[in-house]
Amino acid sequence: MPASANIPAIAQAYVSERAKKTLDLVEEFVEKECLPADPLYEEQIGHGEQRWNAHPAVIEELKTKARKLGLWNMFLPKSHFSQGAGFSNVEYGLMAEYLGKSRVASEATNNAAPDTGNMEVLAKYGSEAQKKEWLTPLLEGQIRSAFLMTEPEVASSDATNIELSIRREGNEYVLNGQKWWSSGAGDPRCKLYIVMGKTDSSHKDPYQQQSVVLVPAGLPGITIHRMLTVYGFDDAPHGHGHISFNNVRVPVSNLVLGEGRGFEIIQGRLGPGRIHHAMRTIGAAERAVEWLIARINDERKKTFGKPLSAHGVILEWLARSRIEIDAARLIVLNAALKIDQGDARSALKEIAQAKVLAPSAALAVIDRAVQAYGAQGICQDTPLANMWAQIRTLRIADGPDEVHLQQLAKRENKSRKDEVIAKLHWQRERANSLLSANGFQPKAKM
Numbered sequence: 001m002p003a004s005a006n007i008p009a010i011a012q013a014y015v016s017e018r019a020k021k022t023l024d025l026v027e028e029f030v031e032k033e034c035l036p037a038d039p040l041y042e043e044q045i046g047h048g049e050q051r052w053n054a055h056p057a058v059i060e061e062l063k064t065k066a067r068k069l070g071l072w073n074m075f076l077p078k079s080h081f082s083q084g085a086g087f088s089n090v091e092y093g094l095m096a097e098y099l100g101k102s103r104v105a106s107e108a109t110n111n112a113a114p115d116t117g118n119m120e121v122l123a124k125y126g127s128e129a130q131k132k133e134w135l136t137p138l139l140e141g142q143i144r145s146a147f148l149m150t151e152p153e154v155a156s157s158d159a160t161n162i163e164l165s166i167r168r169e170g171n172e173y174v175l176n177g178q179k180w181w182s183s184g185a186g187d188p189r190c191k192l193y194i195v196m197g198k199t200d201s202s203h204k205d206p207y208q209q210q211s212v213v214l215v216p217a218g219l220p221g222i223t224i225h226r227m228l229t230v231y232g233f234d235d236a237p238h239g240h241g242h243i244s245f246n247n248v249r250v251p252v253s254n255l256v257l258g259e260g261r262g263f264e265i266i267q268g269r270l271g272p273g274r275i276h277h278a279m280r281t282i283g284a285a286e287r288a289v290e291w292l293i294a295r296i297n298d299e300r301k302k303t304f305g306k307p308l309s310a311h312g313v314i315l316e317w318l319a320r321s322r323i324e325i326d327a328a329r330l331i332v333l334n335a336a337l338k339i340d341q342g343d344a345r346s347a348l349k350e351i352a353q354a355k356v357l358a359p360s361a362a363l364a365v366i367d368r369a370v371q372a373y374g375a376q377g378i379c380q381d382t383p384l385a386n387m388w389a390q391i392r393t394l395r396i397a398d399g400p401d402e403v404h405l406q407q408l409a410k411r412e413n414k415s416r417k418d419e420v421i422a423k424l425h426w427q428r429e430r431a432n433s434l435l436s437a438n439g440f441q442p443k444a445k446m
């Protein structure tokens, strides 16, 4: 059954015929071209230091094929940008699910993080000159980029803590400080760092101390000290850099939007960007289910005389996985729809729901698949161990679960408490008058 026949019923009305055709093309491209190319990509990256200079040939071949099929820049929503492929967030959400099954598919179609969020920043907030210099080559897939916010010396989930100094001197900004978890900075094609720091650390409003500047990679004063691993995986050639800035100078024209507007920019960036991860995560979970089904029906590997699929507990894993994935998909598509109908700001609750639920659901699904494979599940012989490690990071990256949960709960509590308490009070009063009128003892007051 093609992907377009599997669109959840409640999303169908929001998907155009053109998007359905593209969705089917994405599915075919991922299943027939990208998934078989994943192992080749890993081999072409090579070993040792060579991994950080790699530019696997297969990725360029896939990019050429994807462009010919029209599978390019689907992430930029048509409601807010003219530079993309002209799809809504819901439509892209369905496509991103398939991209999330493969290691190479997102980059092959120019829908890979962190470039996607960075392109949104440039398209939304960049000056014409900044767009020409950076957005155009990013949209063309000619260069890559990194977003540098998190710092080793402060708790970065509270972005008011960010310390990197951006000091104005004449017509230049001078940057001093450290960043880490700068994803993508390991790639030799990464030419742009979008850096958040403080232009005015004494501003009375802590949300107006921050600014964002564009920094060409490789400027004097920039040192990449090391690449951080993800549960032991190096994620080369992309990588997660620990970088220092020592009197790095950029022209004032590299400032994005204006001094003190850094928060506005990161909030705009992390709206749809957060659900892109969630959308891809659903695809990774679907891939884990495929591997689970393959293992539990493996006739060579019976336990106690039966294939695993004949053991009730294992069938329950499959059933639970199906329920959890389908539920998470609806939450993710609902967030996408809410953004389509307004903007990321009006969909904060739905985005937080998707950001928290999708990785947790996928981790539970992948973990069951790992368990079904026994020891094989935790080694390099299946994609499951790497998938688990990648998705586990999403409970921290782009803000940890606890921060999203706290904000979600604060908003819900604030917006509902007065109405809920008044309603329950009224209902109790009404119940008591009904009880009294019918000769019964009223209940105690709330």
Ligand SMILES: Cc1cc2nc3c(=O)[nH]c(=O)nc-3n(C[C@H](O)[C@H](O)[C@H](O)COP(=O)(O)OP(=O)(O)OC[C@H]3O[C@@H](n4cnc5c(N)ncnc54)[C@H](O)[C@@H]3O)c2cc1C
Binding pocket: 114, 146, 147, 148, 149, 150, 151, 154, 155, 156, 157, 158, 180, 181, 182, 183, 184, 230, 240, 393, 396, 397, 398, 399, 400, 402, 403, 406
């Ligand atoms: C794979 C990966 C890729 C990343 N890529 C990038 C990138 O490209 N660019 C970038 O700038 N950053 C990136 N990050 C960093 C990521 O965004 C931060 O790690 C994240 O925001 C948390 O900040 P922190 O690590 O400083 O943790 P801290 O802020 O020190 O928080 C530590 C823990 O405290 C708890 N906590 C925090 N706030 C609360 C609260 N309000 N209530 C209860 N508990 C709380 C949470 O459990 C949290 O995990 C990446 C991280 C990972 C793992």
